Amino acid sequence: MFTSHLHDPKDLRYSFYVVWFDALASLNREYALLYYTVDNTVEMIDRKTKKTFLKRSSYPDVKLENLFVGSTIVIFGRQLKIVEYADQATREALTKAKEHAFILVRPEAFVHSGEILNIFHQNKLIVAKLKTAFLSDEEAEKLFDCRMYTSGSASSISSSPQSSRSPLTPYSPHYAEYCASASCGLCLAMELVGCSAISLLQELVGNPSFEQAKRENPKSLIARFGKGESRPGLYVSPTLEKSKMDSELILDIPRMPTAQLRDCTTALVYPHAINEGKLGPIIQEILDKGFIISCISHFQLNKSTAGEFFEVYETVIPEYPHIVDEACNGLCVAMEVVLSEDLKSKDSGDADIVQLFRDLCGPADPVVAKTLRPHSLRAMFGNTRVQNAIHCTDLSEDGVLESEYFFSILQE
Known part of the structure; x- marks a missing residue:
């Protein structure tokens, strides 16, 4: 763990390992990035030499909300990719505060994508990844099958009331139509980051059943933008493990862009x-x-x-x-x-x-x-x-x- 003298006991410090690609030398340089909350200052230490690379300095463009594993920040012209938390205290403090969640805006709600994104921002959810996709039938069936994610430890299961509701499985009513309707138009897949992001998203999106969502919370996103039981408008991965798998399936694995590349x-x-x-x-x-x-x-x-x-x-x-x-x-x-x-x-x-x-x-x-x-x-x-x-x-x-x-x- 990299340490730095803290003059103020109230000065919380978060530590991250970051990588900067040095184009001139054609190699990755590794640093520890320290972020101090009392005055929003940053410090960098070279991991190899253990020497200070950047003295504690003010850099207003860097904010704690943008510091999470996988994000890229820019400090004095250098693009730094955060690859890992640098100490256990930071990991424990930010793992839940920077939870990653996967959500899919289905074809029937795509025309409301901007409004949906704005609601996420208003609830302090940050976009980490974003991509349109045409789902194949096989991808849709794999994405929506949540049979393996109905029980588990507290770290993998959302505490939202929705987690106790019936998850999607091939045995759910309308499941075949649910998958087919998702693969017949343009979808918008997103990975969002925020405090308890999965449970927050489940609360915002509402019951995965369109009819139940309308009864329980008419203001939920499914109640507002869904078109029926097989076309509910949105899908949220129910657990951390499923979110990671879904994000890899739709966002990380290379796929053909949906661009037409003509008359555009x-x-x-x-x-x-x-x-x-x-x-x-x-x-x-x-x-x-x-x-x-x-x-x-x-x-x-x-x-x-x-x-x-x-x-x-x-x-x-x-x-x-x-x-x-x-x-x-x-x-x-x-x-x-x-x-x-x-x-x-x-x-x-x-x-x-x-x-x-x-x-x-x-x-x-x-x-x-x-x-x-x-x-x-x-x-x-x-x-x-x-x-x-x-x-x-x-x-x-x-x-x-x-x-x-x-x-x-x-x-x-």
């Missing part, structure tokens, strides 16, 4: 907007305006990938280096957006998806956007020219190219 435009929601809880409202605004989101995925860009993607702006806008830095400053979410039939018909079949979506995003400067297009995404969610919430394709001929960059090239 590309959007990239910046890290600052995600940290500020704006991802859900942005997604919902896009859907409510009649656009179709055909693919969503989280990305952790680095200087190389972000610089390559924004290269066309290098000699065009003075903020280019700062935009690259912002894109690397945490988790970002890329989306492929296409036109709905309604939008196509409004433009007599000659609609340009890139132009229409660019109009929705508004001018790059949020100050200008608030004046010229007050209902645009950047006017509503942007802060500055650099932190303007969302990037969108500028040129019609680049719509497919930008989508290919995220959903083809970066997948290799």
